[in-house]
Amino acid sequence: MARITASVYTSHVPAIGAALDLGRDQDDYWRPLFQGYEPSKQWMKDNKPDVIFLVYNDHATAFSLDMIPTFAIGTADSYTPADEGWGPRPVPTVVGHPELASHIAQSVIQQDFDLTIVNKMDVDHGLTVPLSLMCGQPGPGQGWPCPVIPFAVNVVQYPVPSGQRCFNLGRAIRNAVESFDEDLNVHIWGTGGMSHQLQGARAGLINKEWDLNFLDRLVDNPHGLAKMPHIDYVREAGSEGIELVMWLIARGAMSDIDSPAPVPRVAHRFYHVPASNTAVGHLILENQ
Numbered sequence: 453m454a455r456i457t458a459s460v461y462t463s464h465v466p467a468i469g470a471a472l473d474l475g476r477d478q479d480d481y482w483r484p485l486f487q488g489y490e491p492s493k494q495w496m497k498d499n500k501p502d503v504i505f506l507v508y509n510d511h512a513t514a515f516s517l518d519m520i521p522t523f524a525i526g527t528a529d530s531y532t533p534a535d536e537g538w539g540p541r542p543v544p545t546v547v548g549h550p551e552l553a554s555h556i557a558q559s560v561i562q563q564d565f566d567l568t569i570v571n572k573m574d575v576d577h578g579l580t581v582p583l584s585l586m587c588g589q590p591g592p593g594q595g596w597p598c599p600v601i602p603f604a605v606n607v608v609q610y611p612v613p614s615g616q617r618c619f620n621l622g623r624a625i626r627n628a629v630e631s632f633d634e635d636l637n638v639h640i641w642g643t644g645g646m647s648h649q650l651q652g653a654r655a656g657l658i659n660k661e662w663d664l665n666f667l668d669r670l671v672d673n674p675h676g677l678a679k680m681p682h683i684d685y686v687r688e689a690g691s692e693g694i695e696l697v698m699w700l701i702a703r704g705a706m707s708d709i710d711s712p713a714p715v716p717r718v719a720h721r722f723y724h725v726p727a728s729n730t731a732v733g734h735l736i737l738e739n740q
């Protein structure tokens with residue numbers, strides 16, 4: 453049986469990818485941020501998954517206002533890093549896991565969540581920056597450490613899904629993974645956030661107190677956190693703070709949610725302001 457053993461939560465700012473790709477990660481501005489991910493890169497080596505189920509949002513790259521699915525699962529063999537205006541990031545093609553992805557699609561749709569099936573798409577910084585932060589930059593000829601199943605959530609065009617729906621979807625994903633008939637160690641990642649607003653009168657908004665409280669509640673009281681209405685995210689964490697509902701998908705997939713299992717172990721926690729216009733938050737939770 454496949455099993456979700458851990459979840460990872462991290463922001464996905466595009467400038468982080470640019471800093472790595474341009475060799476600027478040891479600049480005074482960036483060093484403290486990348487230092488916060490050193491334990492994470494070691495943790496990835498010590499806890500190498502067979503597959504990463506990576507929840508992220510597309511930024512008008514694969515989708516656009518012409519057509520934007522609420523939840524979309526990648527069932528392809530591979531995904532090319534997207535050109536977001538400055539050429540594609542010089543990072544490896546992302547290898548998929550079509551068998552597990554198709555199984556999850558079947559199971560989750562039968563659990564009454566409507567997913568869009570994506571057999572071809574490019575992946576933008578929402579997916580590749582978390583991989584870079586957690587895995588470092590693969591050398592020439594190297595790939596990412598394992599296959600990745602991209603799972604795109606619409607947090608760009610209103611209406612967006614509620615935190616509760618994302619949390620419940622995480623449960624359905626866990627059921628799906630656990631009914632896959634192969635012994636696979638799966639990690640689920642929730643990405644995006646934390647507080648940031650990129651446009652309008654409140655551009656540049658950061659809310660450290662709210663972010664730290666979100667991290668606490670994500671670990672200790674995810675059921676309560678899932679009830680928070682979307683307007684609270686936008687009001688408190690800025691228009692792009694709504695990306696944090698994606699973290700609830702990963703948290704909903706952890707084993708303590710429906711059982712008396714202990715609260716997951718916090719393997720690493722980190723918070724840093726600023727990275728470009730964004731507050732960077734990061735957690736690694738292990739099922740016990």
Ligand SMILES: O=C(O)c1ccc(O)c(O)c1
Pocket residue numbers: 464465466467511645648650692727728729730
């Ligand atoms: O802080 C920023 O610059 C920034 C830009 C684009 C994004 O998608 C984002 O999440 C952050």
